[in-house]
Amino acid sequence: MAVTALGLPSERVGGRRWSPEMVWGTIFVIPYVVVFLTLVIWPVAYGVWLGSGLASYRTLFSDPIYLKTVLNTAIFLGVGINLKLFLALLLSGYFASVRPWVRWLSVIFILPWAVPSIPTIFSFRWMLNSEWGMLNNLLWTLFGIEGPWWLVKPDYALGSVVFIHIWKYLPFWTLILLAGRMAIPTDLYEAARIDGASPLQQFWYVTWPQLKNLYITSLLLSTIWSLGDFNSVYLLTGGGPADKTHVLATLGIRYAFNLQQLGTGVATVMTALPILVPLVILLVRRLGGRVER
Amino acid sequence: MPRLARTALAATFLTAVSTQAFAQDLVVWWNKSYYPEEDQQFDKTVAAFEKESGINVEYVYYTNEDVPRKVLAALTAGDPPDLAYGFLFDLNHTSRWAYDGVLEDVSDVVEPIKEHLLPTAIQAVTLLNGQTNERSIYAIPVAQQVEHIHAWKSLVEQAGLSLDEVPGTWNEWWDWWCETAQPAVREATGDRQKYGVGQPMSSAASDTIFAYMMFLNAFDTKLVDEEGNLLVDQPETREGMIAALESYTKPYLDGCVPPGAVNWQDGDNNVNFKNQISFMVPNPSLSIPASEYAEKDRYLKQMVTLEWPDKPDGRPIEYITSIKTAVIFKDAQNKEAAKEFMRFFLQPENLGPQLEGALARWFPVDKRLIDTPYWQETDDPHRIVEVQQYTQRPQTVWPHYLNYKLIDVNAENAYGKAVGRVVLEDWSAEDAVDELIERIKQVAGS
């Protein structure tokens, strides 16, 4: 009788050997396959079909706000992600410290990520209101200066969007990079200290080589997720003023649900594919490789 | 009777009964109102209808934005409700749905009461069907709203001014609020965050479109003719649009409009007015006073409703009216029942209390309802002005009732974008209007 990896006896069923593991394995994996087919493949295929009409793209490209939206998305990703991860890198070093109060601080620091988006982003939105927001009021009463019109001037509005995005997701990435730091064996640091390395050298020769892969993976992952960040723009500015802070994610929803043009909505997010697909391929190679044994 | 036969008979009977019941169910999607009284009144009307007709009504309330969304999804799925009513239908959907041929011809509901309806209401529901290339009645007018102006009389008087001083003609009127009233109110209250003109400047609010349309009326500018042909290529139209846009954006550029107005959604101009950040505001429908109904002092004494100023040459301005429509879908299961329900609903004894429950936010389109003590013999200061605006002043309808393609221009709020070009990007009104005309031609021209 043939024996499988786990050493269990297998039987012949229908000409092929079906071990108990294979039977059970197949059964166990069926729920996931059903979910995948009905809730992933079908909507994605349908989406591709919806977005395959040329007319939708013509409508999209002739819309005056499309170019600005692409530019906004580029700025949002370029500035937002790099700044966020850079800060996360720095802060992960900060939180790696053993001082007890730093531990407490790290517990508070996670709040922006753990608390739901709607209230926090709304709260921020009202803080920034030009007429009666807390921020401008503080600036006036404390320093006598008229605060800028945060959400009215398009550039400031985009800046505020980037800011709130970083505010919300910085804790998460700091945590990831911190965990990465924790995984670095301390004797490497010992060896460097014995050699008299300064903190900067320790970072460059010990920390960074170990963190580099994680950092790059995080960059890629964060880019993909931020492409889909709907809340930061929608809840803070609604895409305004005058549709000047839209990103591809919010523009797509606007077409589909406000203008009732589903095809154009899907086309909008499809235009992000040239960025999305290479990122996904890169990432699957980096992450998928580890899953193999 | 043998057991099997009995079971079969019971099964057949049950199936017949249940499909009968199912077939009798009228599916109604109704716009949720802003006040509990209005919704409660509708509940009562439905209950009365069910009792009288024996038809079971399955109705659900959706919000402003959701009704059209649900309808779109249902139409895509080929399964629309029987009857739907949305406050935003006429602004963004009705004439297009008529053109697309998805609406049921409801002449048999509207014709019998046609003599009682206002001409603007008839005009609003006589729409072009692209399939037959003929105009017919495809929607049912329920109520209407025009743009009103509200002001805080209390603040004006606190500043030592009187509303009697306000000039009557267009440019002088707007300038008074900005150059005379605003500094005086700011000084009297000591609050630098008081603005004389609460004008919506945002491309995210349909209020902006409503207000801009009034400005076009002030400058005698029409976007389409009576047949729906675009007039934007004509030089007089372009001149009129530029003058209107300049007049519209002047207060903001002069610092008399709250800066955040470029981000306002529908409802934000209400909010800013109620909190006295702005002390004069244009707004469609009487929703602002209605929301203060409980505060008698504020409602009756401090807040007033005003008429719009006259055109620059002194002639009275035409009010543009938005006729709220209910529609029945051609592919629905239960069209006859829907028609019966609407006939019942439109009867003055049902529709009257419905509109009264809305605290005068909506105005009737049926002369029989206008001619009632509620409207004619009231001492409610806001209602008095409202009646005057509707009955004593000329009215026009929205251009997109005549040419459905302009709905897309409304939907993307190209007018609000033009406003944004001027106030956010320092464009001249000419350039902004040229871009607007280009966009109108692109979207609606062919």
Next chain:
Amino acid sequence: MSLGSPAIHDTIARTRPSTVRSGTFYAVRRVLSEGAFLLVGAAILIWTLLPIYHMVMLSLTPLSDSFAGRFWPENPTLENFRIVFAEDHFFLQDFWRQLGNSIFVALATMVMVLVVASLASFAIGRLKLRYGHVISNTALLTYLIPAAFVAIPFYVVMSDYGLLNSLWALIFAMSTFAIPYAIWVLRQYGDSVPFELDEAAKVDGATPLQIFYLVYLPLLRPALIAIGTYALLLAWNEYLYAFLLLSTEKQHTIPVAMGYFLVTDDAPWTLLMATAIIYSLPPAALYYAVRKYMVSGLTAGATKT
């Protein structure tokens, strides 16, 4: 350049500061660096808490003062919270029902994700299912598609399935996005659990089902807690899909209800903030309760090089 190499030691030796400083210098430097640490800490505290403080502050402000823009309300009050709990406002009429919806969606998502993902990762990782790596790689692919991008087709598909306005549409949506990540994390974590335990159980005559239940699940407990919490928080906080898929008030989850506050005439924003605080407490509390699992569970595998 790895740390053991002679080249690195040379570089360090070459570039290390050569001057020798006095004791006071080091003392001063320590004080300065402590001070810098504290300063950075204070900055982080302010940065993190400012919008949240504003939320709390607004929720304690009486309705009439909501536009004052003060730093601390003149007459702080708990009235807003009372109104929320008593459903005493037109827009809060279904608060408890909507809270119930949120709880149901969150718990159901958690259960669904845990069940589907643990079964699948066990099958792929432990039972060595043929083509298992295909499944886990395609799972990864899903994880990488931004949710906002599939919202539109997802909406239409849910309409086709007849699930619009049903809480299950939201549960399925949230599960779809959490399951791939869950499978991946569980597989990563499972890799660190030695295979010998499975074999030992098998020698004792255990069926795969028993191995799953008695060996796999208990050993993966930290990762399961992390994934369960992640799925729960994801569903609890979700706005976009809830907003698109649920329409009648009685079906709303709290985030959708909160969104509707924005589009009203009234703008009772102090009430909105009170609602928001009530809504934020459970996830924050849950997160703090399980935070040590979160770090180790979620980052397992991400940190392996």
